[in-house]
Amino acid sequence: MTTQTILWRGHPLAFTLGDTVAMALTRAGIDQYGTRLTGLDAALFCGIGQCQNCLVAIKGQGVAEACLTLCEPDLAVSPVREAPHD
Numbered sequence: 001m002t003t004q005t006i007l008w009r010g011h012p013l014a015f016t017l018g019d020t021v022a023m024a025l026t027r028a029g030i031d032q033y034g035t036r037l038t039g040l041d042a043a044l045f046c047g048i049g050q051c052q053n054c055l056v057a058i059k060g061q062g063v064a065e066a067c068l069t070l071c072e073p074d075l076a077v078s079p080v081r082e083a084p085h086d
């Protein structure tokens with residue numbers, strides 16, 4: 001079986017068919033997705049598309065919720081805003 005990957009900040013992360021971006025990031029131990037406009041960390045919170053706390057930049061698609069966006073091979077994902085400590 002071939003491992004499929006998304007690209008988080010240009011680095012490949014494995015995913016399983018049906019995973020959301022948040023699931024792939026969590027499985028890789030990534031729990032902070034940059035910084036929100038408020039200065040707070042962007043991260044998984046509600047997991048159902050309601051809080052907008054998990055917004056990430058999807059190349060070619062703009063900004064989307066990591067908890068709702070399904071992984072696709074080579075999908076390029078990055079923080080909307082880098083955290084100062086990244």
Ligand code: FES
Pocket residue numbers: 043044045046047048049050051052053054055065066067068
């Ligand atoms: S975690 Fe709330 S919208 Fe994604």
